[in-house]
Amino acid sequence: MLRRFSVKVGTKERVVELDSGNGDGGALRISVDGAVREIDVRQVEPGVWSLMEGTRQTIAQVDGAAPKLTVEIATPGHDPLVVPVEVTPARSARIAALAQRPSASAPAPAALRSPMPGRVVKILVKAGDRVTAGQAVVVVEAMKMENELRATRAGTVQALRCDEGAAVEAGQDLVVIG
Numbered sequence: 513m514l515r516r517f518s519v520k521v522g523t524k525e526r527v528v529e530l531d532s533g534n535g536d537g538g539a540l541r542i543s544v545d546g547a548v549r550e551i552d553v554r555q556v557e558p559g560v561w562s563l564m565e566g567t568r569q570t571i572a573q574v575d576g577a578a579p580k581l582t583v584e585i586a587t588p589g590h591d592p593l594v595v596p597v598e599v600t601p602a603r604s605a606r607i608a609a610l611a612q613r614p615s616a617s618a619p620a621p622a623a624l625r626s627p628m629p630g631r632v633v634k635i636l637v638k639a640g641d642r643v644t645a646g647q648a649v650v651v652v653e654a655m656k657m658e659n660e661l662r663a664t665r666a667g668t669v670q671a672l673r674c675d676e677g678a679a680v681e682a683g684q685d686l687v688v689i690g
Contacts, residue, residue: 520598524683547664590655621690626680630654635676641669649687
């Protein structure tokens with residue numbers, strides 16, 4: 513089952529699509545502004561979920577109910593991150609425009625965004641480089657953990673919107689791939 517939402521964290525609004533397949537739980541395909549991730553989701557108790565992406569596990573605890581809620585994200589060995597979130601059905605003009613983006617044969621440039629506040633540790637590409645889908649392009653340190661951010665699709669690096677050592681916000685554009 514495919515569901516589309518507008519998720520607002522602070523002042524940043526993102527288009528989120530959830531595809532739970534047949535709705536039986538387990539594997540969940542999440543698309544945030546077109547960047548797709550596969551996550552195994554299991555509810556461990558009411559209001560608490562275990563999120564597994566590869567070998568990385570995160571526990572998300574939800575306080576409140578949509579549309580306004582607070583999510584506490586805990587990664588073993590690190591302080592929890594508490595994030596206020598607003599979730600609404602995807603009906604805005606921005607979301608409608610994203611849902612009708614050009615075909616795969618002529619994709620628009622895609623911005624790789626920081627998933628959370630942190631610091632850019634290393635930039636692995638430069639403008640003009642060709643990248644493949646899944647290739648590591650930048651490393652961001654957040655909550656004392658280094659995260660390799662990967663290209664969401666193949667293309668050419670059109671712009672770098674960050675510098676090594678710079679602080680970044682959640683949702684900030686880091687690399688543009690066309």
